Amino acid sequence: MSQIVLRNISRRFGANWALKQVNLEVREGEFFSLLGPSGCGKTTLLNIIAGFLEPTTGEVYIGGRDITGLAPYRRDIGMVFQNYALFPHLNVFENVAYGLRIRKMKKAEIAARVERCLAAVRLEGFAERMPHQLSGGQQQRVAIARALATEPKVLLLDEPLSNLDAKLRKDMQTELRSLQRRVGITTILVTHDQEEALSLSDRIGILGDGELKQVGTPLEIYRRPANRFVAEFIGQVNLIEAQALPGADRPPGTLAFAARGHFAAPGEPLRLYAEEHPSLAGRESVLFMLRPERIRLSPEPPEGAAGVVELRIESVVYAGSAVRIAGVLPGGGELSALSSDPSFPVLPEPGGILYASWEPGDLIPIE
């Protein structure tokens, strides 16, 4: 059953449409991320779900009920804000108890519930502290405990980890995910950090210019981006436009294409072989995506590869676990590749020559 349904949501600010006809269904218990560059409308969308903004058109349903016109305090949601928004005049206990006191729960019940929530975020013994006495990570956990204390139907997270330093962010990601699994609460995370979205979510919605560009599992989003926007936004890509060569020689089970702008030798377009795919049937021109980590680099031309091209090294960036190498094809056209550290006992030098190859299945047609 779908827990959160957005139907035809649009929102206008003055003359600008921040959101255009967004349709989305988030399933019960799902961890869903809204991912997009800043200004794409993701926070607007979250605020519409929370009730802080009203959509110009469209409806919001939670658990089958239309809540579009409902005030935020009647929606039964939990929300965690980017700066945590802990009440500075209340201590940790009072912050977590806030929603329970609003609901007029009994004192003993509140105490028990708060204790449980603080234990869930590993903050036992911090009840008496004031927010300003806590570290960023601790404040973050109080904010999560406060949002979960009222046992809401939906948890909304607005860039909750972006104020933490890199190491702490990784730890909190793991913790957040396991907490969400344990509680089983339907969760929407807004983030601009693709790695965070990929590693945490059951599904991801990519927003760009107020439109939902693709919805899918992290695997689908990364491996088969639906369009150029998603391909360029998620990870590093080589995008290659190509022209079909229907009659050309080709390995079995593949189709042949001639790249535009990429030349194996001066004036000779790079020949590409892509796996046969229904979406390629009868198409004249195709945009292919080639992930850098799919490109194999070797000092000598490898045997038996479907396509091998010579690459003159332009730059080498060593990043610890990986080496990023950018190069130019003999006739022009750039290609960037990512290799794991052990594949180069000695780092190649700019100006040197490497041979790049890939499998037909690595060329992903998009659009």
Place this chain on the structure above:
Amino acid sequence: MARTNRTPGAESAGKYRRNLFSWVMLTPGLIFLGAFLAVPFLLLFVISFRDVDNWMNMLPTYSLNQYLEVFTSRFYLHMIWTTLWVAVATTVICIALAYPAAYLLVRAPNRTVRTALYVILVSPLLTSVVIRTFAWIVLLAQNGLVNEVLMKLALISEPLRLLWNLGAVIIAYVQVMLPFAVLPIATSMGEIDPRLRQASMSLGAGRLRTFWKVTLPLTIPGMMSGAIIVFSLAAGSYITPLLVGGRLQPLLPLAIYQQVLQVANLPLGAAMSITLLILVGVLVAGMGLILRRWEGRMHG
């Protein structure tokens, strides 16, 4: 080159020069305040212990007689009590009215409206208190505007006696001092992260509850600094009560003014002044303490 690797001695010499300069800058102001703020209050304090003869001439003897008179006569005790409650009433009304006014200022839909509200708030502060009080005489007098309008509407047949009572004093006080309460509360309100209100609402609190549990506690700093100014002004002014309340109102500042300029019993006037100063000082210090406690709780 020599400048870049200075010895520690040279560095502390530079610091010494800077500090010396700062002290030189501070000194004229300090001397002025010492001579014309500290010295007169010492003088006032000393005079308050002097005795007077029957013709109000100061005698060279010292005693507690003036303070005994202030604190044993029913007349003066009643006066102290009235002064305090008029000041407290003024403060409470000002704070209560200041919240909606501050809300409008913070939420003004555009710059023009905000500037207009600011002008309404700030211009009274820049106009002499005599003129602001005079406006209330024009409004509340027997043949004043309020009476005229009420008579024209046939709501009353005889003019009401609106002036010359403590109610008139409080109304005029509130109008004169309201901006002092609105401005700090508006500042506090503007500094509240809107996400705190959103957090409160997401946890199920409606607008009214969010105001009581989030907005109000977080504006306590502004509220207290407003209250401190309004209270000390209301407890220490004599112009407004004299003009709209009349000479006979049992208010300490009024009595001090008359004691000094009309009766010319200087030591008694001094003792009453010191009493007023201490009363205001204690209450203001108390409010200041609450303010600092609260800020300490929130920010450490």
Place this chain on the structure above:
Amino acid sequence: MDDREMTGASARRRRRFDGWTLLVWIAGGAVYLFLVVPVLVIILSAFSPNPYPEFPPTEFSLRWFREVFQSEPWMRAIGFSLWLMVIVTALTVALGTTAAYGISRLEFRGKQALLSFMLSPLMIPQVVMGIALLYLFTAMGIIRTMAGLVIGHILVSFPYVIRTVGVSLSNLDPKLERASMSLGAGPVQTFFRITLPLIRPGIVAGGVFSAVTSFGEVSISLFVVSPSNMTVPVRIFNYIDQTFDPSVNAISVLFIAVAVLALIIIERTIGLTKVM
């Protein structure tokens, strides 16, 4: 009707009506009305030919303004007040700016107490300050002189300059002064070449506040002023304490005009919202 239009219409229908917000706006509007009505009344009365204010006004006349401008005592008081204002403003700005700079650049025990002392004239009951100065000036022999009046006015204007200049100083990036000193400028040169130009908005605002405070001061002036050389507010006070004269309305309009002028200066130099 297509699907999109329908959803738009239904969303609008459900838009919630917010009673509390409306109530607060009405209450706030009433408060601003309460603040502004007395001022409007004075302005209306000043332009009415009748000795007593009436509402609604029936005629427009400049009679009371003419009377003020033709009255030798009023004009002398205005001249005296303006002259006083100029002296007080200049002295207060000089004393206040240097003191605010000194205290902001020093760290010592009791700094906070000293700052409170410097701001205390805002909070000390004015009647008490008035009689304390009366006693002192009597002892010094400068009672009922211009000097006494100047001192009293500086005392009440001083905290405003400390505050506005203090705010400007605390907003000043300390690195700028350090940069100047690292380039070889001493503290004095740094103050005049870097600090002073950068805190000018605060100084202007402090000056405007001093000017307006001095121009309108009455509580202390009443104790120390000489009957032969009265300031305008003291003269107004004596007038309305004894009789009712509509020319006070006209004088008041002049004061309000000065206040509005001061506001415009503040708005132009630093912006209203930043000072208060």
